[in-house]
Amino acid sequence: xxxxxxxxxxxxxxxxxxxxxxxxxxxxxxxxxxxxxxxxxxxxxxxxxxxxxxxxxxxxxxxxxxxxxxxxxxxxxxxxxxxxxxxxxxxxxxxxxxxxxxxxxxxxxx
Amino acid sequence: xxxxxxxxxxxxxxxxxxxxxxxxxxxxxxxxxxxxxxxxxxxxxxxxxxxxxxxxxxxxxxxxxxxxxxxxxxxxxxxxxxxxxxxxxxxxxxxxxxxxxxxxxxxxxxxx
Numbered sequence: 001x002x003x004x005x006x007x008x009x010x011x012x013x014x015x016x017x018x019x020x021x022x023x024x025x026x027x028x029x030x031x032x033x034x035x036x037x038x039x040x041x042x043x044x045x046x047x048x049x050x051x052x053x054x055x056x057x058x059x060x061x062x063x064x065x066x067x068x069x070x071x072x073x074x075x076x077x078x079x080x081x082x083x084x085x086x087x088x089x090x091x092x093x094x095x096x097x098x099x100x101x102x103x104x105x106x107x108x109x110x
Numbered sequence: 111x112x113x114x115x116x117x118x119x120x121x122x123x124x125x126x127x128x129x130x131x132x133x134x135x136x137x138x139x140x141x142x143x144x145x146x147x148x149x150x151x152x153x154x155x156x157x158x159x160x161x162x163x164x165x166x167x168x169x170x171x172x173x174x175x176x177x178x179x180x181x182x183x184x185x186x187x188x189x190x191x192x193x194x195x196x197x198x199x200x201x202x203x204x205x206x207x208x209x210x211x212x213x214x215x216x217x218x219x220x221x222x
Binding site: 031032034036041042043044045046049087089091096097098100101102103 | 114152158166168200202208212214216218
């Protein structure tokens with residue numbers, strides 16, 4: 001069964017304290033992996049798409065990487081405005097739908 | 111920039127009412143989606159459409175229907191609202207076949 005698991009469920013960091021969020025997946029074949037940011041009460045905002053193992057994408061303090069089993073979202077020197085829930089979704093070969101993870105709630109304290 | 115708009119940010123309806131949620135996108139995307147999002151359950155796909163007048167059931171279509179008469183507009187209909195349909199409803203659009211989805215701001219629906 002296709003599955004996406006994000007960890008941790010929640011992460012509290014001090015401003016400037018770098019860390020990583022994990023998205024592990026079990027799918028028959030990967031067509032693409034997507035990262036989104038969601039602020040409270042709003043729709044998810046698209047961040048990155050990764051298609052193959054070894055690929056990396058960067059945007060400001062965020063860098064997404066992909067292996068054959070998981071993806072990491074690295075956050076370097078985060079600021080309070082990076083606080084949000086980060087969602088991961090996978091498009092498997094076997095399905096036309098995205099498989100969504102439950103998200104990681106990131107809190108950055110000043 | 112892609113823009114997806116939803117007709118209401120907040121909606122309060124009574125049990126048994128027929129509810130219409132409207133979604134419009136301005137990027138000429140073929141695919142459109144309706145999700146609901148509940149705490150602890152994540153995003154769940156209700157219906158999606160890959161072309162005008164075409165629709166496919168998602169994971170939780172029961173109690174819902176959809177309409178897509180124009181490419182830019184996708185409507186979600188709750189035929190007879192029930193309290194267990196209280197939720198955040200999110201509309202999204204994308205290019206085919208399955209590309210990154212762009213979401214609207216969401217509609218927080220409360221059924222009393």
